[in-house]
Amino acid sequence: MASEKLTRATVLARALELADTEGLPAVTIRRLAQELGVTPMALYWHFKNKELLLIGLFDEVFAQVAVAADPAGPWDHRLRLMVEALLRTARRHPWISEISAEVDKRQAESFQRGTDxxxxxxxxxxxxxxRAFQVATYLLNGVMGLVVADPCGPTGLPTEAAAEHRRLHRLELESLSPARYPALVAYARTLADEPDPETHYAFGLDLLLAGVRAMAPAQVG
Structure with missing residues (x-):
């Protein structure tokens, strides 16, 4: 690709593809330059450093958190739609939690709009x-935590490797002393079943949002 045809959108599209297929560590200026057939200096016209590249990538992905809800609908319904959209995005791009912890999210326009x-x-x-900002932060981190704790195993692992990870985790817990850790040993038995990620995410969302509704002044006032 000739450098004069290189656009910010082209760079971000390739960065997104790399992150989704190989994980966030694959997204580097040098690797992107190789993938796009340009020199690293050509990328610096669009992103002066890797941090700005990651912020751009975060902005691109977070823009997918769009909510088509009736503005006149109940606040808790609209909030749920927004959190569900965030969860879909985080599941589609699980590395977003890594970027969220690494960069200043406030520099991402889509994140600012979503927060507002x-x-x-x-x-x-x-x-x-x-309090609203505190709750919004709690929901963001809660959704990221749900994805990190996916019952199928660590994100990015092939199916067989994820199954082996779960098996070893179960064996580790089953080896504990039942007298000393009865609840953990009982929990280990449930790990023999095939994980149900949809139940995991549905319960997690209900748990997060139930806490918000219970604490809402409009509910308890």
Whole structure:
């Protein structure tokens, strides 16, 4: 690809493909330059360093958290739609939690828009601006945690490797002393069953949002 045809969108599209197929560590200036057939300097016209590249990638992915909800609908319904959209995006691109911890998310325009929308919804529930921001952060981190704790195993592992990971985890817990760790040993027996990720995510979302509804001033006032 000639450098004069290189665009910011082209770079981000290839970076997204690399992250999805090989993981976030594969996304480097040098690797992208090789993939796009340009010199690393050509990429610096669009991203001055790797941090800005990752922020751009985060911005691109977070823009997918779009909610088509009736503005007149109940606040908790609209909040759930937004959190569900975030979860779909995080499951599709599980490395987003790594970027979220590495870069200043506030530099991503789509993240700022999403945060502002969440704060406005939470304000309708009666939360103060300070509490609304705290709740929005709790929901973001909670969704990321659900993806990290996927019952199928660590994200990015092939199916057979994930199954082996779960088997070893079960054996480790089963080897504990039942007298000392009765609850953990009982839990280990459940790991012999095939994991159900959809139940995991549905329960996790219900748990997160139930806490928000229970604490909402509009609910308890």
């Amino acid at each position: 929308l969440a704060l406005r919804i939470l304000a309708e529930a009666g939360f103060s601006p300070e």
